[in-house]
Amino acid sequence: MKVTIVGAGAVGASCAEYIAIKDFASEVVLLDIKEGYAEGKAMDLMQTASLNGFDTKISGTTGDYSRTANSDIAVITSGIPRKPGMTREELIGINAGIVKDVAANLIKHSPNVILIVVSNPMDTMTYLVHKITDLPKERIIGMGGALDSARFKYRLAEALGAPISDVDGMVIGGHSDTGMVPLARHATRNSVKVSEFLSADRLSQVVEDTKVGGATLTKLLGTSAWYAPGAAVSALVQAIACDQKKLFPCSVLLNGEYDLKDICIGVPVILGRNGIEKIVKVDLDQAEKDKMQESAEGVRKTNSLLQV
Numbered sequence: 001m002k003v004t005i006v007g008a009g010a011v012g013a014s015c016a017e018y019i020a021i022k023d024f025a026s027e028v029v030l031l032d033i034k035e036g037y038a039e040g041k042a043m044d045l046m047q048t049a050s051l052n053g054f055d056t057k058i059s060g061t062t063g064d065y066s067r068t069a070n071s072d073i074a075v076i077t078s079g080i081p082r083k084p085g086m087t088r089e090e091l092i093g094i095n096a097g098i099v100k101d102v103a104a105n106l107i108k109h110s111p112n113v114i115l116i117v118v119s120n121p122m123d124t125m126t127y128l129v130h131k132i133t134d135l136p137k138e139r140i141i142g143m144g145g146a147l148d149s150a151r152f153k154y155r156l157a158e159a160l161g162a163p164i165s166d167v168d169g170m171v172i173g174g175h176s177d178t179g180m181v182p183l184a185r186h187a188t189r190n191s192v193k194v195s196e197f198l199s200a201d202r203l204s205q206v207v208e209d210t211k212v213g214g215a216t217l218t219k220l221l222g223t224s225a226w227y228a229p230g231a232a233v234s235a236l237v238q239a240i241a242c243d244q245k246k247l248f249p250c251s252v253l254l255n256g257e258y259d260l261k262d263i264c265i266g267v268p269v270i271l272g273r274n275g276i277e278k279i280v281k282v283d284l285d286q287a288e289k290d291k292m293q294e295s296a297e298g299v300r301k302t303n304s305l306l307q308v
């Protein structure tokens, strides 16, 4: 199993580290445009192999896509992150050009690749990759919901005073400060609805804290987060590589599902060796449906800025 990660920055390197530690891939190639950067990150990570006990071979290259040839899975983490006070949508001007170029290069050398798009604004970048490539839609996956759901579980556990392993919950919708739709009505503590433990006010605080999860960390760190994003990407890569048939919310191209068409937005999917193996329909009530449509409007507004 060969995995390429383009963009050896904070998220790309974190993702490579988690993939290596989980030890399911034979090879990880890091590629960056900054001279020597991917090579340096790869060497540093390889020097953790004997300490962390993995056999995954990690290598780095400055811009040589021939080294990525025949990748099974490729992750796009190239592009600029936001600074405090910015929205993800403001990154579109620079990141659209980068993602376009990177996706074309990856597919040229690995026509059978499954692409995971991470660069922001992620739903729009995922849509862009659909527009400019002819990869089947099952092989283009945007990562956002897996991370947002992990943050939702963190906030739920905090409010409940419970261990995170007791908590389950999912976030669908757009990966943006206003567009996320945390499914609070469906969240559980060991099968019991969280509304049995939390007041409506406390639960809506959890929802709001979840939606601004990325912005909160960007303010604290001066740039956006990388550990949880890297872990979330590695979980998707593992689900595909190991044919796990796991369910994650991912940004995928919809054709009528959730009453949406010609848009990439977060919905629950089953991930396996073929990429997106199924889009899962969750029963939403009217308020949740309305939030999903509102979220889609926001994503469409950003999509309209694309020049494709």
Ligand SMILES: NC(=O)C1=CN([C@@H]2O[C@H](COP(=O)(O)OP(=O)(O)OC[C@H]3O[C@@H](n4cnc5c(N)ncnc54)[C@H](O)[C@@H]3O)[C@@H](O)[C@H]2O)C=CC1
Pocket: 006, 007, 008, 009, 010, 011, 012, 031, 032, 033, 034, 037, 077, 078, 079, 080, 081, 082, 091, 095, 098, 101, 102, 117, 118, 119, 120, 122, 143, 144, 147, 175, 223, 224, 225, 226, 229
């Ligand atoms: N979808 C999600 O849930 C998340 C998305 N992100 C996004 O991921 C992206 C990366 O974030 P960080 O790793 O923190 O940024 P970073 O600045 O640490 O790393 C980005 C890397 O991309 C490289 N790069 C730029 N243009 C390139 C090109 N044409 N080819 C190859 N490499 C290129 C840069 O040299 C840099 O090393 C950002 O757009 C950020 O907003 C970050 C966290 C979560």
Ligand SMILES: O=C([O-])CC(=O)C(=O)O
Pocket: 081, 082, 088, 120, 147, 175, 213, 214, 215, 218, 224, 225, 229
């Ligand atoms: O907040 C950001 O800009 C990066 C990101 O998408 C996240 O951490 O959720």
